[in-house]
Amino acid sequence: MIALKSVNQSHRCTEFVTLMDEFRHMVNEAIRVGIDKKITSKIKLRNELYHRFKNEFHTSYISMAVFKSHALLKSYRRALRTNPCAKKPYVSKNFLIIDSYIYKISYNHIKIPTRPREFVIIPLNDYVAKVLSEKGLKLGNITLTKNKISISLSKQVEKRISAGFIGIDTNLKNSTCVDDTGKVSVIDMSKIVAMKIRYREILSHFTRNDVRIQKKLKIKYGQKQKNKEDAFLHEESNKAVSSRKQIILENLNGMKKLYKKGNGQGRRFRFLLNSWSRFKLHKMVDYKSKWQNGFSVIYVNPKGTSSKCSICEAKVLEERRIVSCPRCGLYIDRDVNAARNILARGMRFVPDALASEAMVQKSALVENLKVDASELHFGTAKTAPELYI
Ligand SMILES: [Zn+2]
Structure with a gap:
Protein backbone atom coordinates (compact mmCIF):
# COMPACT_ATOMS: atom_id res chain seq x y z
CA MET A 1 0.00 0.00 0.00
CA VAL A 157 3.98 0.60 3.66
CA GLU A 158 3.46 -3.03 4.54
CA LYS A 159 -0.14 -4.01 5.17
CA ARG A 160 -0.56 -4.85 8.85
CA ILE A 161 -3.30 -6.33 10.96
CA SER A 162 -4.92 -3.83 13.31
CA ALA A 163 -5.03 -4.27 17.07
CA GLY A 164 -8.78 -3.63 17.09
CA PHE A 165 -11.31 -1.04 16.00
CA ILE A 166 -12.42 2.44 17.04
CA GLY A 167 -15.62 4.15 15.89
CA ILE A 168 -15.55 7.95 15.96
CA ASP A 169 -18.65 10.11 15.82
CA THR A 170 -17.62 13.66 14.92
CA ASN A 171 -19.91 16.48 16.03
CA LEU A 172 -19.81 20.25 16.24
CA LYS A 173 -18.44 20.56 19.77
CA ASN A 174 -17.06 17.13 20.51
CA SER A 175 -15.94 13.90 18.93
CA THR A 176 -16.85 10.69 20.71
CA CYS A 177 -14.67 7.61 20.28
CA VAL A 178 -15.73 4.08 21.24
CA ASP A 179 -13.35 1.16 20.79
CA ASP A 180 -14.14 -2.54 20.41
CA THR A 181 -13.64 -3.17 24.13
CA GLY A 182 -16.37 -0.63 24.90
CA LYS A 183 -14.03 2.12 26.19
CA VAL A 184 -15.41 5.63 25.60
CA SER A 185 -13.33 8.77 25.19
CA VAL A 186 -14.35 12.29 24.26
CA ILE A 187 -12.37 14.90 22.34
CA ASP A 188 -13.65 18.27 23.50
CA MET A 189 -13.85 20.59 20.50
CA SER A 190 -15.77 23.43 22.18
CA LYS A 191 -12.56 25.43 22.67
CA ILE A 192 -12.00 25.55 18.92
CA VAL A 193 -15.57 26.65 18.25
CA ALA A 194 -15.30 29.34 20.96
CA MET A 195 -12.01 30.54 19.47
CA LYS A 196 -13.54 30.84 16.01
CA ILE A 197 -16.47 32.84 17.36
CA ARG A 198 -14.04 35.12 19.24
CA TYR A 199 -11.90 35.77 16.16
CA ARG A 200 -15.00 36.48 14.10
CA GLU A 201 -16.11 39.06 16.64
CA ILE A 202 -12.68 40.69 16.81
CA LEU A 203 -12.65 41.04 13.03
CA SER A 204 -16.14 42.51 12.93
CA HIS A 205 -14.93 45.37 15.14
CA PHE A 206 -12.33 46.53 12.66
CA THR A 207 -14.15 49.31 10.93
CA ARG A 208 -11.34 50.87 8.94
CA ASN A 209 -12.28 52.40 5.65
CA ASP A 210 -9.18 51.15 3.90
CA VAL A 211 -9.91 47.81 2.26
CA ARG A 212 -6.22 46.92 1.99
CA ILE A 213 -5.65 47.25 5.74
CA GLN A 214 -8.81 45.24 6.44
CA LYS A 215 -7.59 42.51 4.12
CA LYS A 216 -4.16 42.40 5.78
CA LEU A 217 -5.72 42.12 9.24
CA LYS A 218 -8.06 39.38 8.08
CA ILE A 219 -5.18 37.37 6.67
CA LYS A 220 -3.15 37.84 9.85
CA TYR A 221 -5.92 36.78 12.20
CA GLY A 222 -7.09 34.01 9.88
CA GLN A 223 -3.60 32.52 9.86
CA LYS A 224 -3.30 32.73 13.65
CA GLN A 225 -6.61 30.95 14.08
CA LYS A 226 -5.73 28.28 11.50
CA ASN A 227 -2.40 27.56 13.21
CA LYS A 228 -4.08 27.06 16.58
CA GLU A 229 -6.77 24.83 15.09
CA ASP A 230 -4.26 22.73 13.16
CA ALA A 231 -2.07 22.23 16.23
CA PHE A 232 -5.06 21.00 18.21
CA LEU A 233 -6.30 18.67 15.46
CA HIS A 234 -2.83 17.23 14.89
CA GLU A 235 -2.50 16.45 18.59
CA GLU A 236 -5.90 14.75 18.76
CA SER A 237 -5.47 12.77 15.55
CA ASN A 238 -2.06 11.57 16.77
CA LYS A 239 -3.67 10.27 19.95
CA ALA A 240 -6.34 8.42 17.97
CA VAL A 241 -3.82 6.83 15.61
CA SER A 242 -1.32 5.89 18.31
CA SER A 243 -3.66 3.16 19.61
CA ARG A 244 -2.80 1.12 16.46
CA LYS A 245 -6.47 0.30 15.96
CA GLN A 246 -8.37 0.62 12.71
CA ILE A 247 -10.48 3.77 12.75
CA ILE A 248 -14.06 3.88 11.48
CA LEU A 249 -15.51 7.25 10.45
CA GLU A 250 -18.71 8.55 8.90
CA ASN A 251 -18.57 9.29 5.22
CA LEU A 252 -19.04 13.06 5.06
CA ASN A 253 -19.28 13.32 1.27
CA GLY A 254 -21.93 15.82 0.29
CA MET A 255 -22.15 17.17 3.85
CA LYS A 256 -20.82 20.61 2.95
CA LYS A 257 -23.66 21.17 0.51
CA LEU A 258 -26.11 21.08 3.41
CA TYR A 259 -24.79 24.31 4.91
CA LYS A 260 -24.25 26.37 1.78
CA LYS A 261 -25.43 29.91 1.23
CA GLY A 262 -28.97 29.98 -0.11
CA ASN A 263 -30.21 26.91 1.75
CA GLY A 264 -32.47 29.03 3.94
CA GLN A 265 -30.25 28.90 7.04
CA GLY A 266 -29.03 31.90 9.00
CA ARG A 267 -25.48 33.21 8.71
CA ARG A 268 -24.59 32.37 12.28
CA PHE A 269 -25.95 28.83 11.98
CA ARG A 270 -23.99 28.25 8.78
CA PHE A 271 -20.86 29.71 10.35
CA LEU A 272 -21.19 27.46 13.39
CA LEU A 273 -21.72 24.29 11.38
CA ASN A 274 -18.88 25.06 9.04
CA SER A 275 -16.64 26.39 11.80
CA TRP A 276 -15.06 23.16 12.93
CA SER A 277 -13.52 21.39 10.09
CA ARG A 278 -14.64 17.79 10.56
CA PHE A 279 -13.14 17.15 7.15
CA LYS A 280 -9.76 18.29 8.39
CA LEU A 281 -9.82 15.85 11.30
CA HIS A 282 -10.96 13.02 9.03
CA LYS A 283 -8.20 13.78 6.54
CA MET A 284 -5.54 13.87 9.24
CA VAL A 285 -6.68 10.59 10.78
CA ASP A 286 -6.82 9.03 7.30
CA TYR A 287 -3.29 9.82 6.17
CA LYS A 288 -1.71 9.25 9.60
CA SER A 289 -3.35 5.84 9.90
CA LYS A 290 -1.90 4.76 6.56
CA TRP A 291 1.50 6.35 7.16
CA GLN A 292 2.10 5.13 10.71
CA ASN A 293 0.00 1.98 11.05
CA GLY A 294 -0.21 0.53 7.55
CA PHE A 295 -4.00 0.26 7.29
CA SER A 296 -6.62 2.64 5.96
CA VAL A 297 -9.66 4.15 7.62
CA ILE A 298 -13.07 2.55 7.02
CA TYR A 299 -15.85 4.95 5.98
CA VAL A 300 -19.48 4.09 6.66
CA ASN A 301 -22.79 5.60 5.65
CA PRO A 302 -23.86 7.97 8.46
CA LYS A 303 -27.57 7.55 7.74
CA GLY A 304 -29.47 6.59 10.87
CA THR A 305 -26.43 6.26 13.12
CA SER A 306 -27.86 8.67 15.67
CA SER A 307 -31.49 7.58 15.45
CA LYS A 308 -31.09 3.81 15.87
CA CYS A 309 -30.35 1.86 19.05
CA SER A 310 -26.81 0.49 19.08
CA ILE A 311 -27.94 -2.75 20.78
CA CYS A 312 -31.21 -3.76 19.06
CA GLU A 313 -31.44 -1.30 16.11
CA ALA A 314 -34.88 -0.01 17.11
CA LYS A 315 -35.70 3.69 16.70
CA VAL A 316 -34.64 5.61 19.81
CA LEU A 317 -36.27 8.53 21.62
CA GLU A 318 -34.13 11.54 22.38
CA GLU A 319 -34.27 14.10 25.16
CA ARG A 320 -31.51 16.60 26.02
CA ARG A 321 -28.81 14.69 24.15
CA ILE A 322 -29.71 11.43 25.98
CA VAL A 323 -31.34 8.66 23.99
CA SER A 324 -33.53 5.87 25.31
CA CYS A 325 -34.60 2.70 23.55
CA PRO A 326 -38.24 1.66 24.00
CA ARG A 327 -37.43 -1.97 23.07
CA CYS A 328 -34.32 -2.91 25.08
CA GLY A 329 -34.28 -0.08 27.65
CA LEU A 330 -30.89 1.36 26.70
CA TYR A 331 -30.38 4.81 28.25
CA ILE A 332 -27.25 6.48 26.97
CA ASP A 333 -25.62 9.66 25.64
CA ARG A 334 -26.58 10.23 22.00
CA ASP A 335 -23.00 10.65 20.76
CA VAL A 336 -21.88 7.41 22.42
CA ASN A 337 -24.81 5.63 20.78
CA ALA A 338 -23.88 7.09 17.37
CA ALA A 339 -20.21 6.16 17.78
CA ARG A 340 -21.20 2.56 18.63
CA ASN A 341 -23.40 2.36 15.55
CA ILE A 342 -20.53 3.62 13.40
CA LEU A 343 -18.19 1.08 15.00
CA ALA A 344 -20.63 -1.81 14.40
CA ARG A 345 -21.24 -0.77 10.78
CA GLY A 346 -17.54 -0.55 10.05
CA MET A 347 -16.73 -3.90 11.61
CA ARG A 348 -19.37 -5.60 9.51
CA PHE A 349 -17.60 -4.43 6.38
CA VAL A 350 -14.03 -5.38 7.19
CA PRO A 351 -12.77 -6.35 3.71
CA ASP A 352 -10.68 -9.34 4.80
CA ALA A 353 -13.32 -10.91 7.00
CA LEU A 354 -15.48 -13.78 5.75
CA ALA A 355 -19.24 -13.39 6.00
CA SER A 356 -19.40 -15.82 8.93
CA GLU A 357 -16.51 -14.09 10.69
CA ALA A 358 -18.20 -10.74 10.27
CA MET A 359 -21.28 -12.06 12.03
CA VAL A 360 -19.16 -13.41 14.88
CA GLN A 361 -17.42 -10.08 15.21
CA LYS A 362 -20.72 -8.23 15.25
CA SER A 363 -22.22 -10.42 17.95
CA ALA A 364 -19.02 -10.30 20.03
CA LEU A 365 -19.10 -6.54 19.76
CA VAL A 366 -22.71 -6.36 20.89
CA GLU A 367 -21.79 -8.55 23.91
CA ASN A 368 -19.04 -6.08 24.81
CA LEU A 369 -21.34 -3.14 24.43
CA LYS A 370 -24.07 -4.78 26.51
CA VAL A 371 -21.73 -5.16 29.46
CA ASP A 372 -20.69 -1.59 29.07
CA ALA A 373 -24.20 -0.22 28.72
CA SER A 374 -24.95 -0.60 32.45
CA GLU A 375 -21.79 1.29 33.39
CA LEU A 376 -22.68 4.10 31.08
CA HIS A 377 -26.24 4.33 32.31
CA PHE A 378 -26.15 8.03 33.08
CA GLY A 379 -23.02 8.83 31.19
CA THR A 380 -23.08 11.94 29.06
CA ALA A 381 -20.35 13.33 26.90
CA LYS A 382 -19.69 15.99 29.49
CA THR A 383 -19.50 13.73 32.53
CA ALA A 384 -17.75 10.84 30.79
CA PRO A 385 -14.17 10.62 31.98
CA GLU A 386 -11.94 12.33 29.47
CA LEU A 387 -9.97 9.22 28.72
CA TYR A 388 -8.13 9.99 25.56
CA ILE A 389 -7.31 7.03 23.42
ZN1 LIG B 1 -32.52 -1.07 21.86
Whole structure:
Protein backbone atom coordinates (compact mmCIF):
# COMPACT_ATOMS: atom_id res chain seq x y z
CA MET A 1 0.00 0.00 0.00
CA ILE A 2 1.24 3.50 -0.79
CA ALA A 3 0.90 6.13 1.93
CA LEU A 4 0.97 9.84 1.14
CA LYS A 5 1.57 12.96 3.16
CA SER A 6 2.99 16.44 2.80
CA VAL A 7 5.24 18.63 4.95
CA ASN A 8 5.13 22.43 4.99
CA GLN A 9 7.45 25.17 5.99
CA SER A 10 7.53 28.92 5.48
CA HIS A 11 10.01 30.76 3.28
CA ARG A 12 10.87 34.39 2.61
CA CYS A 13 12.30 34.17 -0.89
CA THR A 14 11.25 36.96 -3.22
CA GLU A 15 12.97 35.48 -6.28
CA PHE A 16 9.91 33.45 -7.24
CA VAL A 17 7.50 36.34 -7.76
CA THR A 18 8.00 36.60 -11.54
CA LEU A 19 8.13 32.84 -12.02
CA MET A 20 4.90 32.33 -10.07
CA ASP A 21 3.19 35.03 -12.09
CA GLU A 22 4.34 33.36 -15.32
CA PHE A 23 3.15 29.99 -14.09
CA ARG A 24 -0.28 31.39 -13.30
CA HIS A 25 -0.42 32.95 -16.73
CA MET A 26 0.45 29.58 -18.34
CA VAL A 27 -2.30 27.80 -16.37
CA ASN A 28 -4.94 30.38 -17.35
CA GLU A 29 -3.84 30.34 -20.99
CA ALA A 30 -3.97 26.53 -21.09
CA ILE A 31 -7.49 26.61 -19.60
CA ARG A 32 -8.57 29.07 -22.31
CA VAL A 33 -7.10 26.97 -25.12
CA GLY A 34 -8.54 23.76 -23.61
CA ILE A 35 -12.06 25.25 -23.59
CA ASP A 36 -11.81 26.95 -27.00
CA LYS A 37 -10.38 23.95 -28.84
CA LYS A 38 -12.28 21.37 -26.74
CA ILE A 39 -9.17 19.40 -25.88
CA THR A 40 -9.75 16.74 -23.23
CA SER A 41 -6.47 14.82 -23.41
CA LYS A 42 -3.62 15.89 -21.15
CA ILE A 43 -0.90 15.05 -23.70
CA LYS A 44 -2.73 16.73 -26.59
CA LEU A 45 -3.08 19.90 -24.57
CA ARG A 46 0.62 19.82 -23.72
CA ASN A 47 1.64 19.28 -27.37
CA GLU A 48 -0.64 22.10 -28.45
CA LEU A 49 0.95 24.58 -26.06
CA TYR A 50 4.56 23.47 -25.63
CA HIS A 51 5.97 25.14 -28.73
CA ARG A 52 4.17 28.38 -27.97
CA PHE A 53 5.25 28.51 -24.34
CA LYS A 54 8.83 27.37 -24.75
CA ASN A 55 10.07 30.69 -26.14
CA GLU A 56 8.48 32.74 -23.39
CA PHE A 57 8.72 30.62 -20.25
CA HIS A 58 11.06 28.28 -18.39
CA THR A 59 10.55 24.92 -20.12
CA SER A 60 10.79 22.90 -16.88
CA TYR A 61 7.49 24.32 -15.66
CA ILE A 62 5.38 24.01 -18.81
CA SER A 63 4.24 20.42 -18.25
CA MET A 64 3.19 21.06 -14.64
CA ALA A 65 1.21 24.17 -15.64
CA VAL A 66 -0.59 22.26 -18.38
CA PHE A 67 -1.33 19.30 -16.07
CA LYS A 68 -2.71 21.64 -13.43
CA SER A 69 -4.99 23.33 -15.98
CA HIS A 70 -6.07 19.89 -17.21
CA ALA A 71 -7.17 18.98 -13.66
CA LEU A 72 -9.13 22.26 -13.38
CA LEU A 73 -10.73 21.67 -16.78
CA LYS A 74 -11.75 18.18 -15.75
CA SER A 75 -13.61 19.40 -12.67
CA TYR A 76 -15.15 22.22 -14.74
CA ARG A 77 -16.52 19.69 -17.25
CA ARG A 78 -17.89 17.61 -14.39
CA ALA A 79 -19.60 20.71 -12.93
CA LEU A 80 -21.11 21.52 -16.35
CA ARG A 81 -23.03 18.25 -16.29
CA THR A 82 -25.17 19.39 -13.36
CA ASN A 83 -24.93 23.15 -13.82
CA PRO A 84 -24.78 24.50 -17.40
CA CYS A 85 -23.84 27.98 -16.09
CA ALA A 86 -20.82 26.77 -14.08
CA LYS A 87 -18.09 29.38 -13.76
CA LYS A 88 -15.07 28.94 -16.02
CA PRO A 89 -11.97 28.17 -13.96
CA TYR A 90 -9.54 31.03 -13.50
CA VAL A 91 -6.49 31.11 -11.23
CA SER A 92 -6.04 34.45 -9.49
CA LYS A 93 -3.45 33.55 -6.84
CA ASN A 94 0.21 33.20 -7.68
CA PHE A 95 1.66 29.76 -7.12
CA LEU A 96 4.12 27.30 -8.57
CA ILE A 97 4.16 23.52 -8.85
CA ILE A 98 7.62 22.03 -9.14
CA ASP A 99 8.01 18.53 -10.52
CA SER A 100 10.14 16.07 -8.52
CA TYR A 101 12.86 15.84 -11.18
CA ILE A 102 13.37 19.63 -11.33
CA TYR A 103 14.38 20.34 -7.73
CA LYS A 104 17.12 18.74 -5.66
CA ILE A 105 17.41 18.24 -1.92
CA SER A 106 20.85 17.85 -0.39
CA TYR A 107 22.41 18.73 2.97
CA ASN A 108 19.08 20.03 4.28
CA HIS A 109 18.78 22.55 1.46
CA ILE A 110 16.39 22.64 -1.43
CA LYS A 111 17.64 23.82 -4.82
CA ILE A 112 15.04 25.18 -7.25
CA PRO A 113 15.77 26.52 -10.76
CA THR A 114 14.27 29.93 -11.58
CA ARG A 115 15.92 30.64 -14.95
CA PRO A 116 18.19 28.45 -17.08
CA ARG A 117 21.31 27.84 -14.97
CA GLU A 118 20.02 30.06 -12.13
CA PHE A 119 18.95 28.55 -8.84
CA VAL A 120 17.44 29.57 -5.52
CA ILE A 121 18.48 27.64 -2.43
CA ILE A 122 16.09 27.42 0.51
CA PRO A 123 17.31 25.96 3.83
CA LEU A 124 14.94 23.40 5.36
CA ASN A 125 13.83 23.80 8.96
CA ASP A 126 14.62 21.12 11.57
CA TYR A 127 11.21 19.48 11.47
CA VAL A 128 11.10 19.12 7.68
CA ALA A 129 14.71 17.89 7.61
CA LYS A 130 13.82 15.25 10.22
CA VAL A 131 10.77 14.07 8.25
CA LEU A 132 12.78 13.88 5.02
CA SER A 133 15.53 11.84 6.68
CA GLU A 134 13.19 8.83 7.00
CA LYS A 135 14.28 5.87 4.90
CA GLY A 136 12.30 4.62 1.89
CA LEU A 137 10.67 7.97 1.09
CA LYS A 138 9.83 9.02 -2.42
CA LEU A 139 9.73 12.76 -3.04
CA GLY A 140 6.81 14.14 -5.03
CA ASN A 141 5.87 17.58 -6.32
CA ILE A 142 6.49 20.78 -4.44
CA THR A 143 3.82 23.47 -4.25
CA LEU A 144 5.20 26.92 -3.65
CA THR A 145 3.14 29.97 -2.69
CA LYS A 146 4.15 33.47 -1.63
CA ASN A 147 5.47 32.39 1.75
CA LYS A 148 4.88 28.66 2.05
CA ILE A 149 6.53 25.62 0.58
CA SER A 150 4.82 22.24 0.69
CA ILE A 151 6.61 19.00 -0.24
CA SER A 152 4.51 15.92 -0.97
CA LEU A 153 5.94 12.55 0.04
CA SER A 154 5.01 8.94 -0.50
CA LYS A 155 6.25 5.63 0.80
CA GLN A 156 5.44 1.97 0.42
CA VAL A 157 3.98 0.60 3.66
CA GLU A 158 3.46 -3.03 4.54
CA LYS A 159 -0.14 -4.01 5.17
CA ARG A 160 -0.56 -4.85 8.85
CA ILE A 161 -3.30 -6.33 10.96
CA SER A 162 -4.92 -3.83 13.31
CA ALA A 163 -5.03 -4.27 17.07
CA GLY A 164 -8.78 -3.63 17.09
CA PHE A 165 -11.31 -1.04 16.00
CA ILE A 166 -12.42 2.44 17.04
CA GLY A 167 -15.62 4.15 15.89
CA ILE A 168 -15.55 7.95 15.96
CA ASP A 169 -18.65 10.11 15.82
CA THR A 170 -17.62 13.66 14.92
CA ASN A 171 -19.91 16.48 16.03
CA LEU A 172 -19.81 20.25 16.24
CA LYS A 173 -18.44 20.56 19.77
CA ASN A 174 -17.06 17.13 20.51
CA SER A 175 -15.94 13.90 18.93
CA THR A 176 -16.85 10.69 20.71
CA CYS A 177 -14.67 7.61 20.28
CA VAL A 178 -15.73 4.08 21.24
CA ASP A 179 -13.35 1.16 20.79
CA ASP A 180 -14.14 -2.54 20.41
CA THR A 181 -13.64 -3.17 24.13
CA GLY A 182 -16.37 -0.63 24.90
CA LYS A 183 -14.03 2.12 26.19
CA VAL A 184 -15.41 5.63 25.60
CA SER A 185 -13.33 8.77 25.19
CA VAL A 186 -14.35 12.29 24.26
CA ILE A 187 -12.37 14.90 22.34
CA ASP A 188 -13.65 18.27 23.50
CA MET A 189 -13.85 20.59 20.50
CA SER A 190 -15.77 23.43 22.18
CA LYS A 191 -12.56 25.43 22.67
CA ILE A 192 -12.00 25.55 18.92
CA VAL A 193 -15.57 26.65 18.25
CA ALA A 194 -15.30 29.34 20.96
CA MET A 195 -12.01 30.54 19.47
CA LYS A 196 -13.54 30.84 16.01
CA ILE A 197 -16.47 32.84 17.36
CA ARG A 198 -14.04 35.12 19.24
CA TYR A 199 -11.90 35.77 16.16
CA ARG A 200 -15.00 36.48 14.10
CA GLU A 201 -16.11 39.06 16.64
CA ILE A 202 -12.68 40.69 16.81
CA LEU A 203 -12.65 41.04 13.03
CA SER A 204 -16.14 42.51 12.93
CA HIS A 205 -14.93 45.37 15.14
CA PHE A 206 -12.33 46.53 12.66
CA THR A 207 -14.15 49.31 10.93
CA ARG A 208 -11.34 50.87 8.94
CA ASN A 209 -12.28 52.40 5.65
CA ASP A 210 -9.18 51.15 3.90
CA VAL A 211 -9.91 47.81 2.26
CA ARG A 212 -6.22 46.92 1.99
CA ILE A 213 -5.65 47.25 5.74
CA GLN A 214 -8.81 45.24 6.44
CA LYS A 215 -7.59 42.51 4.12
CA LYS A 216 -4.16 42.40 5.78
CA LEU A 217 -5.72 42.12 9.24
CA LYS A 218 -8.06 39.38 8.08
CA ILE A 219 -5.18 37.37 6.67
CA LYS A 220 -3.15 37.84 9.85
CA TYR A 221 -5.92 36.78 12.20
CA GLY A 222 -7.09 34.01 9.88
CA GLN A 223 -3.60 32.52 9.86
CA LYS A 224 -3.30 32.73 13.65
CA GLN A 225 -6.61 30.95 14.08
CA LYS A 226 -5.73 28.28 11.50
CA ASN A 227 -2.40 27.56 13.21
CA LYS A 228 -4.08 27.06 16.58
CA GLU A 229 -6.77 24.83 15.09
CA ASP A 230 -4.26 22.73 13.16
CA ALA A 231 -2.07 22.23 16.23
CA PHE A 232 -5.06 21.00 18.21
CA LEU A 233 -6.30 18.67 15.46
CA HIS A 234 -2.83 17.23 14.89
CA GLU A 235 -2.50 16.45 18.59
CA GLU A 236 -5.90 14.75 18.76
CA SER A 237 -5.47 12.77 15.55
CA ASN A 238 -2.06 11.57 16.77
CA LYS A 239 -3.67 10.27 19.95
CA ALA A 240 -6.34 8.42 17.97
CA VAL A 241 -3.82 6.83 15.61
CA SER A 242 -1.32 5.89 18.31
CA SER A 243 -3.66 3.16 19.61
CA ARG A 244 -2.80 1.12 16.46
CA LYS A 245 -6.47 0.30 15.96
CA GLN A 246 -8.37 0.62 12.71
CA ILE A 247 -10.48 3.77 12.75
CA ILE A 248 -14.06 3.88 11.48
CA LEU A 249 -15.51 7.25 10.45
CA GLU A 250 -18.71 8.55 8.90
CA ASN A 251 -18.57 9.29 5.22
CA LEU A 252 -19.04 13.06 5.06
CA ASN A 253 -19.28 13.32 1.27
CA GLY A 254 -21.93 15.82 0.29
CA MET A 255 -22.15 17.17 3.85
CA LYS A 256 -20.82 20.61 2.95
CA LYS A 257 -23.66 21.17 0.51
CA LEU A 258 -26.11 21.08 3.41
CA TYR A 259 -24.79 24.31 4.91
CA LYS A 260 -24.25 26.37 1.78
CA LYS A 261 -25.43 29.91 1.23
CA GLY A 262 -28.97 29.98 -0.11
CA ASN A 263 -30.21 26.91 1.75
CA GLY A 264 -32.47 29.03 3.94
CA GLN A 265 -30.25 28.90 7.04
CA GLY A 266 -29.03 31.90 9.00
CA ARG A 267 -25.48 33.21 8.71
CA ARG A 268 -24.59 32.37 12.28
CA PHE A 269 -25.95 28.83 11.98
CA ARG A 270 -23.99 28.25 8.78
CA PHE A 271 -20.86 29.71 10.35
CA LEU A 272 -21.19 27.46 13.39
CA LEU A 273 -21.72 24.29 11.38
CA ASN A 274 -18.88 25.06 9.04
CA SER A 275 -16.64 26.39 11.80
CA TRP A 276 -15.06 23.16 12.93
CA SER A 277 -13.52 21.39 10.09
CA ARG A 278 -14.64 17.79 10.56
CA PHE A 279 -13.14 17.15 7.15
CA LYS A 280 -9.76 18.29 8.39
CA LEU A 281 -9.82 15.85 11.30
CA HIS A 282 -10.96 13.02 9.03
CA LYS A 283 -8.20 13.78 6.54
CA MET A 284 -5.54 13.87 9.24
CA VAL A 285 -6.68 10.59 10.78
CA ASP A 286 -6.82 9.03 7.30
CA TYR A 287 -3.29 9.82 6.17
CA LYS A 288 -1.71 9.25 9.60
CA SER A 289 -3.35 5.84 9.90
CA LYS A 290 -1.90 4.76 6.56
CA TRP A 291 1.50 6.35 7.16
CA GLN A 292 2.10 5.13 10.71
CA ASN A 293 0.00 1.98 11.05
CA GLY A 294 -0.21 0.53 7.55
CA PHE A 295 -4.00 0.26 7.29
CA SER A 296 -6.62 2.64 5.96
CA VAL A 297 -9.66 4.15 7.62
CA ILE A 298 -13.07 2.55 7.02
CA TYR A 299 -15.85 4.95 5.98
CA VAL A 300 -19.48 4.09 6.66
CA ASN A 301 -22.79 5.60 5.65
CA PRO A 302 -23.86 7.97 8.46
CA LYS A 303 -27.57 7.55 7.74
CA GLY A 304 -29.47 6.59 10.87
CA THR A 305 -26.43 6.26 13.12
CA SER A 306 -27.86 8.67 15.67
CA SER A 307 -31.49 7.58 15.45
CA LYS A 308 -31.09 3.81 15.87
CA CYS A 309 -30.35 1.86 19.05
CA SER A 310 -26.81 0.49 19.08
CA ILE A 311 -27.94 -2.75 20.78
CA CYS A 312 -31.21 -3.76 19.06
CA GLU A 313 -31.44 -1.30 16.11
CA ALA A 314 -34.88 -0.01 17.11
CA LYS A 315 -35.70 3.69 16.70
CA VAL A 316 -34.64 5.61 19.81
CA LEU A 317 -36.27 8.53 21.62
CA GLU A 318 -34.13 11.54 22.38
CA GLU A 319 -34.27 14.10 25.16
CA ARG A 320 -31.51 16.60 26.02
CA ARG A 321 -28.81 14.69 24.15
CA ILE A 322 -29.71 11.43 25.98
CA VAL A 323 -31.34 8.66 23.99
CA SER A 324 -33.53 5.87 25.31
CA CYS A 325 -34.60 2.70 23.55
CA PRO A 326 -38.24 1.66 24.00
CA ARG A 327 -37.43 -1.97 23.07
CA CYS A 328 -34.32 -2.91 25.08
CA GLY A 329 -34.28 -0.08 27.65
CA LEU A 330 -30.89 1.36 26.70
CA TYR A 331 -30.38 4.81 28.25
CA ILE A 332 -27.25 6.48 26.97
CA ASP A 333 -25.62 9.66 25.64
CA ARG A 334 -26.58 10.23 22.00
CA ASP A 335 -23.00 10.65 20.76
CA VAL A 336 -21.88 7.41 22.42
CA ASN A 337 -24.81 5.63 20.78
CA ALA A 338 -23.88 7.09 17.37
CA ALA A 339 -20.21 6.16 17.78
CA ARG A 340 -21.20 2.56 18.63
CA ASN A 341 -23.40 2.36 15.55
CA ILE A 342 -20.53 3.62 13.40
CA LEU A 343 -18.19 1.08 15.00
CA ALA A 344 -20.63 -1.81 14.40
CA ARG A 345 -21.24 -0.77 10.78
CA GLY A 346 -17.54 -0.55 10.05
CA MET A 347 -16.73 -3.90 11.61
CA ARG A 348 -19.37 -5.60 9.51
CA PHE A 349 -17.60 -4.43 6.38
CA VAL A 350 -14.03 -5.38 7.19
CA PRO A 351 -12.77 -6.35 3.71
CA ASP A 352 -10.68 -9.34 4.80
CA ALA A 353 -13.32 -10.91 7.00
CA LEU A 354 -15.48 -13.78 5.75
CA ALA A 355 -19.24 -13.39 6.00
CA SER A 356 -19.40 -15.82 8.93
CA GLU A 357 -16.51 -14.09 10.69
CA ALA A 358 -18.20 -10.74 10.27
CA MET A 359 -21.28 -12.06 12.03
CA VAL A 360 -19.16 -13.41 14.88
CA GLN A 361 -17.42 -10.08 15.21
CA LYS A 362 -20.72 -8.23 15.25
CA SER A 363 -22.22 -10.42 17.95
CA ALA A 364 -19.02 -10.30 20.03
CA LEU A 365 -19.10 -6.54 19.76
CA VAL A 366 -22.71 -6.36 20.89
CA GLU A 367 -21.79 -8.55 23.91
CA ASN A 368 -19.04 -6.08 24.81
CA LEU A 369 -21.34 -3.14 24.43
CA LYS A 370 -24.07 -4.78 26.51
CA VAL A 371 -21.73 -5.16 29.46
CA ASP A 372 -20.69 -1.59 29.07
CA ALA A 373 -24.20 -0.22 28.72
CA SER A 374 -24.95 -0.60 32.45
CA GLU A 375 -21.79 1.29 33.39
CA LEU A 376 -22.68 4.10 31.08
CA HIS A 377 -26.24 4.33 32.31
CA PHE A 378 -26.15 8.03 33.08
CA GLY A 379 -23.02 8.83 31.19
CA THR A 380 -23.08 11.94 29.06
CA ALA A 381 -20.35 13.33 26.90
CA LYS A 382 -19.69 15.99 29.49
CA THR A 383 -19.50 13.73 32.53
CA ALA A 384 -17.75 10.84 30.79
CA PRO A 385 -14.17 10.62 31.98
CA GLU A 386 -11.94 12.33 29.47
CA LEU A 387 -9.97 9.22 28.72
CA TYR A 388 -8.13 9.99 25.56
CA ILE A 389 -7.31 7.03 23.42
ZN1 LIG B 1 -32.52 -1.07 21.86
